[in-house]
Amino acid sequence: xxxxxxxxxxxxxxxxxxxxxxxxxxxxxxxxxxxxxxxxxxxxxxxxxxxxxxxxxxxxxxxxxxxxxxxxxxxxxxxxxxxxxxxxxxxxxxxxxxxxxxxxxxxxxxxxxxxxxxxxxxxxxxxxxxxxxxxxxxxxxxxxxxxxxxxxxxxxxxxxxxxxxxxxxxxxxxxxxxxxxxxxxxxxxxxxxxxxxxxxxxxxxxxxxxxxxxxxxxxxxxxxxxxxxxxxxxxxxxxxxxxxxxxxxxxxxxxxxxxxxxxxxxxxxxxxxxxxxxxxxxxxxxxxxxxxxxxxxxxxxxxxxxxxxxxxxxxxxxxxxxxxxxxxxxxxxxxxxxxxxxxxxxxxxxxxxxxxxxxxxxxxxxxxxxxxxxxxxxxxxxxxxxxxxxxxxxxxxxxxxxxx
Amino acid sequence: xxxxxxxxxxxxxxxxxxxxxxxxxxxxxxxxxxxxxxxxxxxxxxxxxxxxxxxxxxxxxxxxxxxxxxxxxxxxxxxxxxxxxxxxxxxxxxxxxxxxxxxxxxxxxxxxxxxxxxxxxxxxxxxxxxxxxxxxxxxxxxxxxxxxxxxxxxxxxxxxxxxxxxxxxxxxxxxxxxxxxxxxxxxxxxxxxxxxxxxxxxxxxxxxxxxxxxxxxxxxxxxxxxxxxxxxxxxxxxxxxxxxxxxxxxxxxxxxxxxxxxxxxxxxxxxxxxxxxxxxxxxxxxxxxxxxxxxxxxxxxxxxxxxxxxxxxxxxxxxxxxxxxxxxxxxxxxxxxxxxxxxxxxxxxxxxxxxxxxxxxxxxxxxxxxxxxxxxxxxxxxxxxxxxxxxxxxxxxxxxxxxx
Numbered sequence: 040x041x042x043x044x045x046x047x048x049x050x051x052x053x054x055x056x057x058x059x060x061x062x063x064x065x066x067x068x069x070x071x072x073x074x075x076x077x078x079x080x081x082x083x084x085x086x087x088x089x090x091x092x093x094x095x096x097x098x099x100x101x102x103x104x105x106x107x108x109x110x111x112x113x114x115x116x117x118x119x120x121x122x123x124x125x126x127x128x129x130x131x132x133x134x135x136x137x138x139x140x141x142x143x144x145x146x147x148x149x150x151x152x153x154x155x156x157x158x159x160x161x162x163x164x165x166x167x168x169x170x171x172x173x174x175x176x177x178x179x180x181x182x183x184x185x186x187x188x189x190x191x192x193x194x195x196x197x198x199x200x201x202x203x204x205x206x207x208x209x210x211x212x213x214x215x216x217x218x219x220x221x222x223x224x225x226x227x228x229x230x231x232x233x234x235x236x237x238x239x240x241x242x243x244x245x246x247x248x249x250x251x252x253x254x255x256x257x258x259x260x261x262x263x264x265x266x267x268x269x270x271x272x273x274x275x276x277x278x279x280x281x282x283x284x285x286x287x288x289x290x291x292x293x294x295x296x297x298x299x300x301x302x303x304x305x306x307x308x309x310x311x312x313x314x315x316x317x318x319x320x321x322x323x324x325x326x327x328x329x330x331x332x333x334x335x336x337x338x339x340x341x342x343x344x345x346x347x348x349x350x351x352x353x354x355x356x357x358x359x360x361x362x363x364x365x366x367x368x369x370x371x372x373x374x375x376x377x378x379x380x381x382x383x384x385x386x387x388x389x390x391x392x393x394x395x396x397x398x399x400x401x402x403x404x405x406x407x408x409x410x411x412x413x414x415x416x417x418x419x420x421x422x423x424x425x426x427x428x429x430x431x432x433x434x435x436x437x438x439x440x441x442x443x
Numbered sequence: 444x445x446x447x448x449x450x451x452x453x454x455x456x457x458x459x460x461x462x463x464x465x466x467x468x469x470x471x472x473x474x475x476x477x478x479x480x481x482x483x484x485x486x487x488x489x490x491x492x493x494x495x496x497x498x499x500x501x502x503x504x505x506x507x508x509x510x511x512x513x514x515x516x517x518x519x520x521x522x523x524x525x526x527x528x529x530x531x532x533x534x535x536x537x538x539x540x541x542x543x544x545x546x547x548x549x550x551x552x553x554x555x556x557x558x559x560x561x562x563x564x565x566x567x568x569x570x571x572x573x574x575x576x577x578x579x580x581x582x583x584x585x586x587x588x589x590x591x592x593x594x595x596x597x598x599x600x601x602x603x604x605x606x607x608x609x610x611x612x613x614x615x616x617x618x619x620x621x622x623x624x625x626x627x628x629x630x631x632x633x634x635x636x637x638x639x640x641x642x643x644x645x646x647x648x649x650x651x652x653x654x655x656x657x658x659x660x661x662x663x664x665x666x667x668x669x670x671x672x673x674x675x676x677x678x679x680x681x682x683x684x685x686x687x688x689x690x691x692x693x694x695x696x697x698x699x700x701x702x703x704x705x706x707x708x709x710x711x712x713x714x715x716x717x718x719x720x721x722x723x724x725x726x727x728x729x730x731x732x733x734x735x736x737x738x739x740x741x742x743x744x745x746x747x748x749x750x751x752x753x754x755x756x757x758x759x760x761x762x763x764x765x766x767x768x769x770x771x772x773x774x775x776x777x778x779x780x781x782x783x784x785x786x787x788x789x790x791x792x793x794x795x796x797x798x799x800x801x802x803x804x805x806x807x808x809x810x811x812x813x814x815x816x817x818x819x820x821x822x823x824x825x826x827x828x829x830x831x832x833x834x835x836x837x838x839x840x841x842x843x844x845x846x847x
Binding site for chain 1: 466467603607629634636637638643646665666695698699702703781783784785787788799808810811812
């Protein structure tokens, strides 16, 4: 559509509201505002108008301002809801957000609550001019208005800048992921992002949630807010706050059941390994020859493992690696003795924990660098400040329930 | 120095080798090659020559090629060491790395082992032209030659691309961090990066390790290789493989002791909370009025906590929040009932684990969104599939050993 047609038909432009649902209350807690133009063939999105740099900025600002005003008028009637407004940071930085803040202050006198206003900035928009933007954002947050960073984790996910900006909300768009398949890649990246926002205290919002699998993905990755066609499309009016409460409750129940099964599977394996191992350890008379010990244990647990070794409480390996050959025989790798593993994530924590609790620990799923495949490690406290490590191959984990 | 002077004095250019030390063996496992020019005032770094885009690329390539050749001649005598070569990816992509690979193949016939060659690419260099670069890297890796991505985590850390490239080694530069202070920001970001590389199976190398604190930082973040002035400067010749073995062993011992103390502190708190709680639970006759229960527990554990609540095994909150006021009185937040917490990281895992082991769990340190401060949460299994949550404030953790 011609930009001039848009400008000349401003009275046909209306805000549409897409519901944002909270995982904790399973109700609509706010809306993101989108500009739509009423046409004969139905409402038309103005997304491309706002992102088209060939259109003079003052045109885009004028429409933006118009839609914002309509939305603000609507929101002062519902001061408990979050209002998500898309902001072009490069445009508002020119006057230090004065015009925008003045407008918000005007509506504040009419009942708008600042801490319910969320200004959404696209991640790519702060790539340049970063330090000015950081200052502006800090100022805006000091007024109580919240900042959301959008499109994180997909086209780009610069963690350091994200951490530095300390947004209140981090929006992850999963809309582009096709169908039901989530590449391992995104699982790993979003897991990292999820843990970072947990540390930082930013709230995660997954947008583009357009099917059941994506809702599950959002739930598993610690997303507190959800937005997407699966839950609700942009609408000219607000929806009932509880419109999807029952559905979400049911789906959460399924998610929980599935997760519970997985974790039970892991606890069962821990238990099984612990018992098999304890029985084997009873037959071991002395720990003088640790290579003999690992071979004995490896043979007893040969169903579960491809690599067994013993480490002391400072992380120095005290036995050779017992490694299963392709033919299934156990061999010793002598040069692995005296290697130190204290630098590995969770290592010392697990050693101290095992020592304290006198029981084994099953690790998370991670990639073994030598084999380049996903494995888990089971570790167990022996006597004399020694600790046993048993690496479990992908092929075993794959055959069992809940271990991948 | 004038670029022409460099070209005309090629015979004065020599490779310098900076040692790379492995945490597992505490020995030199390889060297990164740097070009240096012998001058009257000592060796001169050619770093700026290689990064100056105003110098014609063929000049830079010529010097690069010359230094590479000298280094390769040297390395065929020590085929067990890793050779880290800095590569301009935009330069080698023009001929699909043909010239470089031909050169490596020539040295392979003279004893060079491909899996000991590491080509280092700067992260910023693959920002453009990404998919071609991804193809080239996959091809190079298929020959056995390894790929390292340099300068990750600092100026930028695009996790998704990093995960997609699947480099063998991820180099994190901590050289720019001044003195002994690590902003919390970097700790959180590098923690995320460390967990991502663990999932991906990439090896972490911290470079710019120029003091004890940075070595500790590298160790704590799962770095397997270390490089930096604190360990060894670039040298015209190789150093003894074990030159810093004793030092590193001693420092690891100190790191481990410190970490052990911290984790013991956490286990002690877990124990103390468990005992105080069990004593309190004995005085509770029924779980009919859960608000009464949380208030009773909150008062008994008032030293440790600012918020107490009870959740069922699907994550639905069954009591109000008991929250400590600024005056130290416990009050109920009724509207927190029926909130669901199953979406929070680790939540369901911890519920299932508590149910199975019938004991409490102390969480990691994370930011509470309401209070915007770092806290830990202690959780404990009650009767009837109910679980107690006790949020411990920063002020308490700060006073104790090892809890931050």
